[in-house]
Amino acid sequence: MKQKIKLLTLVVCAALCLASGGCAKNEKPESVSFQAMDTFMQLQVYGSADTAEKIKNQITRLDRLLSPTDESSDIFKLNRDKKSTVDELCAEAVRKSLEECKATGGALDVTVYPVVREWGFIGGDYKIPEKSEIDSLLKKVDCNNVQVSGNEITLKNGAELDPGAVAKGFAADKAVETLKSSGSPPAILNLGGTVAAFGKKPGGSLWRVGVADPENSADHIGYISCSDKIVATSGSYERYFKGGDGKIYSHIIDPKSGYPVDNGIESVTIVSESGTKSDCLSTALFVMGQNKALDYWRQNRDFDFVILTKNTALVSEGISQSFTLSSDKYAVREIKP
Ligand code: AMP
């Protein structure tokens, strides 16, 4: 079976080029780059010494708590023991992601881990599982199997947690809290494609956050001008493999069927004030597909989106003026309430 994996590093580069370009010439940010949460991150903080370093340490700590594969993490121990008292940040991340699981009717489901692992998206040992195996694993998948009481989490019916669809957004929220408690220096934080655009660029203009080109994630098809927003993207191009049957299987799984989503959406970018919401909804709206995603937005207007399908960029009304298309592969269609 041919395998192919694309990591987010290239997307990050594309977003950062835009994010940092155009800042006042004499302003040099404190800039920190590192690997965490399975991706490359770059933090740029203006006019405040050591804040980027502080945020890096915070993200590294969160990664150690939330990783489902690190044997010393709270999530690993919880998945193994099924009942565990976890760090309060871990409990908060799980509680908030469960809220989004329920709000999205299970399109986002942080208990889909056993199925994600069976397809090989955790270890990289890709395979197309037998349908009977998927059906049997799906019995464990249900966010109602997770109970959080204070910092104690219980997993019922063999459930296992994977905060992978949520962790970077949650980390972005915590980073913004740190910026606020450090005198609110302007900052552009790129956590592997989840970008926190905090304050305004030195000089007063808005940040520009790139929307990656699904065909070449080092490039972008346009950008969103924004301030005080967290922008998260989920794309089928981020991690996938080609099966022996020649089909492409991507890492975003429909928790109802247990199969990788294949609904014509190339990527979903969500813009909101909450990183947790942006990250959860980028995954969830991808799973929902175009029609249900638009319905969801019409019923919950606390975020904006850019949804890329083959030739069209669907852009919600709230950011249609701040989205600039720079590719002739797509035509913009503004979506109104
Ligand atoms: P993201 O890039 O934020 O969309 O997160 C995708 C990652 O979340 C995948 O690599 C899986 O580890 C996990 N995942 C896949 N499908 C789902 C889903 N429907 N709900 C929650 N997590 C998922």
Ligand code: MG
């Ligand atoms: Mg996500």
